[in-house]
Amino acid sequence: MAPTSTDELFCTTLRARGQRVTPQRLAIVAVLRDLDHHATAEELHGLVSARVPGISLPTVYSTLELLEDLGAVRRVANDGGTALFDARTDEHHHAICRRCGTVVDIEASPDQSALMEAARSAGFAPDDAQVVVRGICGACRAAGVAAGASA
Ligand SMILES: [Zn+2]
Numbered sequence: 001m002a003p004t005s006t007d008e009l010f011c012t013t014l015r016a017r018g019q020r021v022t023p024q025r026l027a028i029v030a031v032l033r034d035l036d037h038h039a040t041a042e043e044l045h046g047l048v049s050a051r052v053p054g055i056s057l058p059t060v061y062s063t064l065e066l067l068e069d070l071g072a073v074r075r076v077a078n079d080g081g082t083a084l085f086d087a088r089t090d091e092h093h094h095a096i097c098r099r100c101g102t103v104v105d106i107e108a109s110p111d112q113s114a115l116m117e118a119a120r121s122a123g124f125a126p127d128d129a130q131v132v133v134r135g136i137c138g139a140c141r142a143a144g145v146a147a148g149a150s151a
């Protein structure tokens with residue numbers, strides 16, 4: 001996999017849409033590529049600011065929406081309304097800790113045909129389904145045990 005493929009795809013698609021390839025947009029792509037976890041737009045904004053001082057949060061949001069459109073980033077459903085962005089776009093699912101909000105990738109390929117069929121019945125043209133497993137993460141369980149709380 002070529003390290004510049006996302007950049008190239010991004011540049012090509014931006015130009016095809018009549019949009020400019022800006023240093024700000026490229027910096028966001030670079031930060032996402034280096035990211036090894038799931039991050040909120042605010043966290044990404046902090047990381048991108050180190051490369052492009054003065055970049056605004058709305059610019060980060062709109063670029064993330066563009067990248068999501070292009071399939072270069074996925075939005076992870078999360079409790080509390082804060083969207084998490086995931087640079088990993090191959091099929092995987094997530095487990096989210098109810099207590100600390102930690103998100104981990106889980107590798108599984110559940111049969112989604114029943115979900116897709118139900119979505120179709122509701123009038124949708126489904127293209128993707130993400131499974132979110134909720135529970136208490138290992139660190140919180142260990143902390144709970146240490147504190148004598150039951151989890
Ligand atoms: Zn936790």
Ligand SMILES: [Zn+2]
Binds near residue numbers: 038088093104105
């Ligand atoms: Zn993920």
